[in-house]
Amino acid sequence: MSKVWIGLFRGINVGGNNKLPMKDLTRLMLAAGLSDVKTYIASGNVVFRSDLGDAVLEALIGDLVETNFGFRPSVFLITLSHLEKVLAENPFRDHEHKGKAQHVFFFKAPPSKIDRDLLDSLKDDSEAYEISDELMYLYAPEGIGRSKMVEKIGRAVKADMTARNLNTVETLRDMAADLEG
Known part of the structure; x- marks a missing residue:
């Protein structure tokens, strides 16, 4: 039986760069044999079914985008059980401000460096x-757009990462x- 996957794309449709229309992405993924493809907002979120493994899917989706749109985004694939664990373990789930005030930064692999002193100073x-x-x-x-930490996170955390707010x-x-039913 096929598995349900959540795909997060890094750095697409941001500031007019790496344009990836979600309707086109859906069409390409369906044509490639993935099923029940559904996207959510233009920042690169997709839910779908496949019996392929994560490494094969990452390569397939990356190839589809590169061939059709001329760039290769990082694709983060997450299972429903992992996403449920991420939400259950959110240390800020009981805070007054939710939704857009809370964010999860997903790492592709463990960071090669985490500079906690720099994070704390920012x-x-x-x-x-x-x-x-x-x-x-x-x-x-106060909002992610005002956060000095977010602005310079790449200096403090050396990792391929993508972020989503709690609502997303x-x-x-x-x-x-x-989809899992």
């Missing part, structure tokens, strides 16, 4: 974070759960 007094080898949770009630993570979980 962190606003209202912000909080927890980081592991798999991901980072960020609580930013919960929506993707719900979409994947609906």
Whole structure:
């Protein structure tokens, strides 16, 4: 039986760069044999079914985008059970501000460097974070756009990563759960 996957694309449709229309992505993924493909907002979120393994899927999806759009994004594939674990372990789930104030940074592989001193020096007094080898949770009630930590996170955390706010993570979980039935 095929498995339900959540795919997160890094750095697409941001500032007019790496344009990837979701309708075209859906069509290409269906033509490549993936099923029940559904996208969510233009920032590169897709839920689908496949019996292929994660490494094969990452290569396939990367090839589809590169061949048809001229760039190769990082593709992060996550299972429903992993996404449910991420939500259950969110250290900020009981905070007053949810949704857009809470973010999850997913790492493709464990970071080669985590500079906690730099993260702490960039962190606003209202912000909080927890980081592991798999991901980072960020609580930013003043907004991610105002966060100095987010602006310079690439200096403090050396990893291929992509971030989603809590609203998006919960929506993707719900979409994947609906597919899994």
